[in-house]
Amino acid sequence: MVPMPQDPATxxxxxxxxxxxxxIKGLSDRAIAWIFVGPxxxxxxxxxxxxxxxxxxxxxxxxxxxxNREVEWIGxxxxxxxxxxxxxxxxxxxxAHFLFWTIFFQVLxxxxxxxxxxxxxxxxxxxxxxxxxxxxxxxxxxxxxxxxLYQPQIGLxxxxxxxxxxxxxSSFEMLGSVQLAPWSIVIVDTWMWTPFVMLICLAGLRxxxxxxxxxxxxxxxxxxxxxxxxxxxxxLPFLMLAVLFRGIENFKMFDLVVQLTGGGPGSTTExxxxxxxxxxxxxxxxxYASAYAIILFVTxxxxxxxxxxxxxxxxxx
Amino acid sequence: xxxxxxxxxxxxxxxAASMASTAQADDLTLCWAAWDPANALVELSKEFEEQxxxxxxxxxxxxxNFADRMLNELNSGGKLCDLLIGDSQWIGGGAENGHYxxxxxxxxxxxxxxxxxxxATVYAYSTWPKGTPNYYALPxxxxxxxWFYRKDWFGREDIxxxxxxxxxxxxxxxxxxxxxxQIAQFFQEREIDGQTVYGASIFTERGSEGITMGVTSALYPxxxxxxxxxxxYDMDGAVNSPEAVEALEFYKEFYETATxxxxxxxxxxxxxxxxKSGQVAMAMNWFAFFPGLYADPNxxxxxxxxxxxxxxxxxGSTLGGQGIxxxxxxxxxxxxxxxxxxxxxxxxxxxxxxxxxYSAHNSVLNDPGxxxxxxxxxxxxxxxxxxxxxxxxxxxxxxxxxxxxxLHDYIVADQGTAQEALDKLxxxxxxxxxxxxxx
Numbered sequence: 001m002v003p004m005p006q007d008p009a010t011x012x013x014x015x016x017x018x019x020x021x022x023x024i025k026g027l028s029d030r031a032i033a034w035i036f037v038g039p040x041x042x043x044x045x046x047x048x049x050x051x052x053x054x055x056x057x058x059x060x061x062x063x064x065x066x067x068n069r070e071v072e073w074i075g076x077x078x079x080x081x082x083x084x085x086x087x088x089x090x091x092x093x094x095x096a097h098f099l100f101w102t103i104f105f106q107v108l109x110x111x112x113x114x115x116x117x118x119x120x121x122x123x124x125x126x127x128x129x130x131x132x133x134x135x136x137x138x139x140x141x142x143x144x145x146x147x148x149l150y151q152p153q154i155g156l157x158x159x160x161x162x163x164x165x166x167x168x169x170s171s172f173e174m175l176g177s178v179q180l181a182p183w184s185i186v187i188v189d190t191w192m193w194t195p196f197v198m199l200i201c202l203a204g205l206r207x208x209x210x211x212x213x214x215x216x217x218x219x220x221x222x223x224x225x226x227x228x229x230x231x232x233x234x235x236l237p238f239l240m241l242a243v244l245f246r247g248i249e250n251f252k253m254f255d256l257v258v259q260l261t262g263g264g265p266g267s268t269t270e271x272x273x274x275x276x277x278x279x280x281x282x283x284x285x286x287x288y289a290s291a292y293a294i295i296l297f298v299t300x301x302x303x304x305x306x307x308x309x310x311x312x313x314x315x316x317x
Numbered sequence: 318x319x320x321x322x323x324x325x326x327x328x329x330x331x332x333a334a335s336m337a338s339t340a341q342a343d344d345l346t347l348c349w350a351a352w353d354p355a356n357a358l359v360e361l362s363k364e365f366e367e368q369x370x371x372x373x374x375x376x377x378x379x380x381x382n383f384a385d386r387m388l389n390e391l392n393s394g395g396k397l398c399d400l401l402i403g404d405s406q407w408i409g410g411g412a413e414n415g416h417y418x419x420x421x422x423x424x425x426x427x428x429x430x431x432x433x434x435x436x437a438t439v440y441a442y443s444t445w446p447k448g449t450p451n452y453y454a455l456p457x458x459x460x461x462x463x464w465f466y467r468k469d470w471f472g473r474e475d476i477x478x479x480x481x482x483x484x485x486x487x488x489x490x491x492x493x494x495x496x497x498x499q500i501a502q503f504f505q506e507r508e509i510d511g512q513t514v515y516g517a518s519i520f521t522e523r524g525s526e527g528i529t530m531g532v533t534s535a536l537y538p539x540x541x542x543x544x545x546x547x548x549x550y551d552m553d554g555a556v557n558s559p560e561a562v563e564a565l566e567f568y569k570e571f572y573e574t575a576t577x578x579x580x581x582x583x584x585x586x587x588x589x590x591x592x593k594s595g596q597v598a599m600a601m602n603w604f605a606f607f608p609g610l611y612a613d614p615n616x617x618x619x620x621x622x623x624x625x626x627x628x629x630x631x632x633g634s635t636l637g638g639q640g641i642x643x644x645x646x647x648x649x650x651x652x653x654x655x656x657x658x659x660x661x662x663x664x665x666x667x668x669x670x671x672x673x674x675y676s677a678h679n680s681v682l683n684d685p686g687x688x689x690x691x692x693x694x695x696x697x698x699x700x701x702x703x704x705x706x707x708x709x710x711x712x713x714x715x716x717x718x719x720x721x722x723x724l725h726d727y728i729v730a731d732q733g734t735a736q737e738a739l740d741k742l743x744x745x746x747x748x749x750x751x752x753x754x755x756x
Binding site: 062065066067068152153170173178261262265266267281282284285 | 581
């Protein structure tokens with residue numbers, strides 16, 4: 001007798017050991033679904049939800065992880081302290097400054113680069129590769145070599161600025177000056193992450209079908225009009241997505257800034273994430289740091305939710 | 318009978334096994350900072366390995382991460398280190414949080430007397446609560462913040478004449494903090510052998526302890542005190558006294574007028590680099606580095622000399638150095654204690670000094686030949702006579718980071734006045750001690 005040809009699903013089913021097959025046989029589809037989803041839910045609860053609940057609990061105590069003393073319930077004292085601490089508001093301001101300007105420059109330059117790269121020209125691929133190089137580097141490496149570039153006596157950055165302005169290269173300190181240090185970290189982050197925004201914009205630009213531009217040409221729409229009525233609206237969801245990614249990333253920016261300035265001079269570039277790390281793992285004020293983390297979480301979560309709603313509205317248009 | 322024999326053999330085997338285990342060789346891990354004296358200790362410890370049969374491993378952490386790494390290790394009850402040469406400020410936390418083994422009984426049993434060690438080092442590195450005969454460490458490495466300078470530049474006739482003309486005084490090792498600043502300002506941006514040089518490199522580092530160690534080297538000579546009455550935590554009027562304000566303003570002026578450009582975040586490494594590269598006429602740093610500096614082929618030998626932190630209203634130097642402790646979480650405490658016993662031996666202490674470590678043992682320090690044994694030995698003795706240390710409280714990290722912030726905000730970021738910086742520091746410290754239940 002010639003064996004009947006079998007489809008792959010039947011082959012896979014017949015490969016299931018008889019004992020397991022017998023066990024699964026009696027289960028409903030819902031139960032099988034739970035078996036598959038269960039481990040993921042368990043992991044999610046164990047590594048996301050439980051720590052969050054535990055952090056909320058700790059935020060109402062005076063717990064210090066490095067001390068063997070009784071933990072006291074202190075109500076909302078940690079929250080009150082944080083929200084009335086002028087130094088923390090300065091950290092928030094420094095973070096807001098960093099966030100706003102990095103996103104502004106990255107979107108502006110990233111979109112411009114994507115627009116240029118999207119034009120067909122010789123060496124297009126090579127330029128794309130060269131432009132995306134910075135985002136492939138480690139933030140620690142980037143921080144270290146920009147530190148040398150900013151060095152007032154031997155740094156290339158100072159010499160380039162001096163070349164164009166006629167100033168003495170050692171007459172200004174990018175990392176040591178209160179006025180310049182916040183801009184120095186904006187420059188480095190922009191240098192590193194603009195390619196990321198560029199790639200997302202490029203994906204957006206390449207998703208616009210050519211026939212739309214052709215139709216616009218038939219309607220004798222100018223290039224400027226095509227740009228504002230076709231290109232920008234169709235790239236906008238991609239652009240907003242890039243802003244969301246960069247916003248969340250830069251809100252928790254740590255490594256690059258620590259390498260560059262360590263939060264200084266003074267506390268000028270001490271972003272909230274750096275300050276939070278100091279409170280949690282250098283001062284070991286665990287309860288206080290938990291409250292701080294919850295405040296930051298609520299801020300990011302709230303802002304991101306509003307933003308995602310706006311993003312969805314733009315997509316629906 | 319057969320059962321009895323079996324039991325006897327088993328019992329004997331157990332005893333033999335336990336005896337073998339007490340005599341067995343352990344692999345001890347000693348943790349410390351990665352710097353010149355650590356290399357000397359590796360050399361010294363070879364003798365211990367030969368004598369005891371134990372082998373030694375070393376975990377040396379770069380200074381900027383030393384406190385973070387080691388305190389995390391202790392706080393998590395880690396078993397990485399059997400022996401730890403920890404900073405003097407950790408002694409309070411080490412004792413109260415149960416990280417360090419109390420050594421009193423061991424010292425009594427082995428005849429190790431704390432009277433054999435310099436009093437200032439025992440007080441600073443070993444005792445908690447401060448000054449009580451409760452010992453958690455053996456003084457391992459005496460240290461203080463001192464100064465070194467380009468002796469060859471100071472000795473040049475053209476430079477001496479220029480200094481005389483500029484200040485009306487002779488160029489010499491500074492006898493006061495203000496003279497130190499005057500000399501540094503004289504050298505600032507001066508052309509020497511076709512190169513622009515600068516006054517001095519001082520500590521301005523923000524992340525760990527740098528700027529605090531630098532500023533206290535000015536505060537102590539001005540008569541700074543942490544409390545109005547020792548042990549009272551009554552800081553208002555002491556920490557922010559007029560003398561403290563004057564000292565802080567002095568340090569800011571020093572930073573602004575007599576240091577190389579870009580020295581906004583410099584500590585030990587940057588100070589050494591600036592001096593060795595011929596950028597500065599003077600530099601502050603820990604005595605621990607002085608043997609290496611003296612041996613440097615380019616800027617050491619005849620080109621360098623050393624001086625103790627100059628006085629102002631009084632003599633005063635910032636204490637460095639560490640004691641060696643047995644970590645309470647170690648499974649090899651017996652072998653670790655053996656190491657301490659060996660290390661406390663006067664002969665070993667003499668060898669420790671000869672290799673470049675700073676012994677705190679009186680037999681070494683009181684030796685008539687000690688002062689002449691190295692060009693910086695006399696200065697070291699003088700410095701150790703007037704040392705002051707930062708808080709050694711269990712909450713020392715909070716106290717230190719608060720001071721780092723207030724000092725850096727004022728000196729480097731130029732925010733507010735010295736009085737405001739110290740007033741805010743009092744507020745920060747008061748909050749810490751309130752949280753600790755001490756106020």
